[in-house]
Amino acid sequence: xxxxxxxxxxxxxxxxxxxxxxxxxxxxxxxxxxxxxxxxxxxxxxxxxxxxxxxxxxxxxxxxxxxxxxxxxxxxxxxxxxxxxxxxxxxxxxxxxxxxxxxxxxxxxxxxxxxxxxxxxxxxxxxxxxxxxxxxxxxxxxxxxxxxxxxxxxxxxxxxxxxxxxxxxxxxxxxxxxxxxxxxxxxxxxxxxxxxxxxxxxxxxxxxxxxxxxxxxxxxxxxxxxxxxxxxxxxxxxxxxxxxxxxxxxxxxxxxxxxxxxxxxx
Amino acid sequence: xxxxxxxxxxxxxxxxxxxxxxxxxxxxxxxxxxxxxxxxxxxxxxxxxxxxxxxxxxxxxxxxxxxxxxxxxxxxxxxxxxxxxxxxxxxxxxxxxxxxxxxxxxxxxxxxxxxxxxxxxxxxxxxxxxxxxxxxxxxxxxxxxxxxxxxxxxxxxxxxxxxxxxxxxxxxxxxxxxxxxxxxxxxxxxxxxxxxxxxxxxxxxxxxxxxxxxxxxxxxxxxxxxxxxxxxxxxxxxxxxxxxxxxxxxxxxxxxxxxxxxxxxxxxxxxxxxxxxxxxxxxxxxxxxxxxxxxxxxxxxxxxxxxxxxxxxxxxxxxxxxxxxxxxxxxxxxxxxxxxxxxxxxxxxxxxxxxxxxxxxxxxxxxxxxxxxxxxxxxxxxxxxxxxxxxxxxxxxxxxxxxxxxxxxxxxxxxxxxxxxxxxxxxxxxxxxxxxxxxxxxxxxxxxxxxxxxxxxxxxxxxxxxxxxxxxxxxxxxxxxxxxxx
Numbered sequence: 001x002x003x004x005x006x007x008x009x010x011x012x013x014x015x016x017x018x019x020x021x022x023x024x025x026x027x028x029x030x031x032x033x034x035x036x037x038x039x040x041x042x043x044x045x046x047x048x049x050x051x052x053x054x055x056x057x058x059x060x061x062x063x064x065x066x067x068x069x070x071x072x073x074x075x076x077x078x079x080x081x082x083x084x085x086x087x088x089x090x091x092x093x094x095x096x097x098x099x100x101x102x103x104x105x106x107x108x109x110x111x112x113x114x115x116x117x118x119x120x121x122x123x124x125x126x127x128x129x130x131x132x133x134x135x136x137x138x139x140x141x142x143x144x145x146x147x148x149x150x151x152x153x154x155x156x157x158x159x160x161x162x163x164x165x166x167x168x169x170x171x172x173x174x175x176x177x178x179x180x181x182x183x184x185x186x187x188x189x190x191x192x193x194x195x196x197x198x199x200x201x202x203x204x205x206x207x208x209x210x211x212x213x214x215x216x217x218x219x220x221x222x223x224x225x226x227x228x229x230x231x232x233x234x235x236x237x238x239x240x241x242x243x244x245x246x247x248x249x250x251x252x253x254x255x256x257x258x259x260x261x262x263x264x265x266x
Numbered sequence: 267x268x269x270x271x272x273x274x275x276x277x278x279x280x281x282x283x284x285x286x287x288x289x290x291x292x293x294x295x296x297x298x299x300x301x302x303x304x305x306x307x308x309x310x311x312x313x314x315x316x317x318x319x320x321x322x323x324x325x326x327x328x329x330x331x332x333x334x335x336x337x338x339x340x341x342x343x344x345x346x347x348x349x350x351x352x353x354x355x356x357x358x359x360x361x362x363x364x365x366x367x368x369x370x371x372x373x374x375x376x377x378x379x380x381x382x383x384x385x386x387x388x389x390x391x392x393x394x395x396x397x398x399x400x401x402x403x404x405x406x407x408x409x410x411x412x413x414x415x416x417x418x419x420x421x422x423x424x425x426x427x428x429x430x431x432x433x434x435x436x437x438x439x440x441x442x443x444x445x446x447x448x449x450x451x452x453x454x455x456x457x458x459x460x461x462x463x464x465x466x467x468x469x470x471x472x473x474x475x476x477x478x479x480x481x482x483x484x485x486x487x488x489x490x491x492x493x494x495x496x497x498x499x500x501x502x503x504x505x506x507x508x509x510x511x512x513x514x515x516x517x518x519x520x521x522x523x524x525x526x527x528x529x530x531x532x533x534x535x536x537x538x539x540x541x542x543x544x545x546x547x548x549x550x551x552x553x554x555x556x557x558x559x560x561x562x563x564x565x566x567x568x569x570x571x572x573x574x575x576x577x578x579x580x581x582x583x584x585x586x587x588x589x590x591x592x593x594x595x596x597x598x599x600x601x602x603x604x605x606x607x608x609x610x611x612x613x614x615x616x617x618x619x620x621x622x623x624x625x626x627x628x629x630x631x632x633x634x635x636x637x638x639x640x641x642x643x644x645x646x647x648x649x650x651x652x653x654x655x656x657x658x659x660x661x662x663x664x665x666x667x668x669x670x671x672x673x674x675x676x677x678x679x680x681x682x683x684x685x686x687x688x689x690x691x692x693x694x695x696x697x698x699x700x701x702x703x704x705x706x707x708x709x710x711x712x713x714x715x716x717x718x719x720x721x722x723x724x725x726x727x728x729x730x731x732x733x734x735x736x737x738x739x740x741x742x743x744x745x746x747x748x749x750x751x752x
Binding site for chain 2 (some may be wrong): 030040146182198202203
């Protein structure tokens with residue numbers, strides 16, 4: 001296993017494109033957090049007044065995840081699909097005949113790299129976003145200031161966002177093992193993530209149906225971990241159960257990928 | 267035919283053959299049509315509307331006196347405050363002063379010219395559309411028949427219309443009225459959340475040269491000459507949304523000049539502007555599927571170029587047709603034409619199929635005009651949206667040339683066209699409007715047919731923004747392709 005991990009690590013770090021994309025995960029998370037904070041204006045209505053709910057500032061400055069997940073997806077898909085174009089996979093499997101081991105090593109290396117960069121990005125977004133919000137006049141009166149970084153709810157949202165990006169990486173790895181082509185896998189994962197999310201926003205439907213769609217779709221359910229204000233998140237599902245829905249998709253994809261890798265000609 | 271046009275034609279034919287023979291092209295075009303139609307139909311299915319107000323609006327300030335038998339009322343409206351586009355001021359014959367009584371009225375509105383209402387406000391006759399105060403109005407009764415007249419100078423009169431069976435009693439109340447409906451205002455309650463609120467308005471109008479002559483002898487007037495002010499009270503509507511409380515009317519009189527203020531409205535759903543405030547854009551909503559149909563168009567446009575790079579067919583292509591600009595031009599023509607044709611089918615089908623569904627869900631007459639596909643406004647939206655998809659395909663083709671790798675180009679386009687607008691939409695109102703005005707998605711505005719509060723940009727300006735981006739990208743693609751190795 002150590003040899004396999006080392007091999008996959010070398011493959012990952014020796015491609016400059018992958019480095020840049022991983023850097024983009026951190027940069028986009030932190031940059032989008034600061035940029036979104038710049039566009040916010042503190043509410044002018046009296047606190048607790050009718051129709052005057054304080055914005056969920058934590059979820060807002062973590063909304064870089066909508067963008068950063070595309071970079072995550074690109075990294076994870078490339079880790080697998082670069083084996084097929086050209087077909088280096090034959091060499092890889094000759095050197096490391098345990099197919100499950102290859103899959104596991106790629107999953108560990110790819111996910112770990114994404115988790116590390118996502119952690120940096122989320123930390124950057126929280127710190128930068130908080131500074132910008134304070135400078136924009138979001139002060140502590142009436143719960144309108146950004147929540148303290150030590151607040152357990154903020155930590156949950158931050159850690160949840162890191163895990164969310166890690167799970168998107170697992171999902172993308174699985175899809176890439178299934179589809180092999182880079183563009184097809186990236187397109188399929190992007191469609192799975194954004195398709196139901198956009199559809200629930202775009203198509204008018206009864207609340208019951210919309211909530212069912214949101215609870216069942218990986219992006220809406222997974223991102224509900226960012227919400228600190230009840231009822232204002234992307235899905236009505238609870239934060240950790242939402243992340244579990246995404247984990248379900250990710251495990252199913254990787255499992256199918258493993259089955260196909262073991263059964264199929266490479 | 268010159269040689270260059272012949273070779274361009276040949277290149278177009280070659281590109282057409284390539285595009286047609288690739289399975290993914292057909293799949294992408296089919297997916298575009300299917301997504302646009304499916305989402306259009308789902309949107310129409312999910313959207314419901316119903317008019318919740320009273321069946322007849324009949325509340326206003328009425329300055330009146332009894333008039334026996336055949337009577338002619340004439341007045342000059344010397345001024346009308348523009349309190350609402352459908353504010354109403356004019357003359358009325360009425361069986362009594364209770365709300366909901368039979369009446370005939372002739373009125374001037376700030377935004378919709380001269381109107382005449384009869385049969386409890388369910389029938390409307392339209393007079394001069396551009397009339398504005400000062401303006402003359404006249405109602406003359408003959409038995410059960412009432413005729414409305416209008417004039418700009420009080421000398422030459424034009425007939426607005428005749429109502430044959432008015433149901434007025436022998437002695438009716440005749441006089442002037444002023445009404446001004448509630449107006450809907452919209453504001454942002456947060457990213458993506460538009461909230462509407464109703465606000466009462468007060469209309470004000472000045473009448474002079476008022477005459478009300480009866481053929482029969484006028485009854486003895488009480489007071490000076492019998493004019494009195496009554497607030498005609500709106501009868502309660504169905505439970506639920508009730509009209510906003512309005513100020514009661516006032517009358518200020520100096521000699522023969524009457525200054526009247528009043529709130530309320532006259533008419534019925536679809537007549538006199540009742541229920542037509544802040545309508546939804548029913549045409550644009552049938553075409554909202556292009557926001558997702560976009561995915562397939564991006565893939566098609568990018569693959570048209572990058573598939574040649576991946577399989578290295580590009581070398582063969584350039585060997586056969588060494589003029590690189592011509593190859594790209596031929597590809598652009600073929601891709602744009604194919605996507606435009608598929609988009610046209612998708613948008614037209616989506617509109618035609620959604621129309622009866624919308625009608626069933628309440629989006630029909632009298633409140634909503636249903637327009638046929640050949641209506642100029644609908645044509646602009648449908649053809650324009652197909653052009654929007656074609657421009658997106660060209661932009662994708664150009665990005666494919668510049669980036670050369672499928673996945674990178676698709677992710678770049680997807681970020682710009684889908685994800686950035688999405689992030690802006692969920693985070694900030696200002697950012698959402700800014701993105702809707704300045705990035706390529708502004709082109710989606712071409713499907714709008716109504717000026718709504720939440721629109722970021724006008725239809726043509728939006729398409730212009732997208733066209734500019736596409737032109738720049740195509741220019742860069744031509745330049746790069748000429749300079750780079752294949």
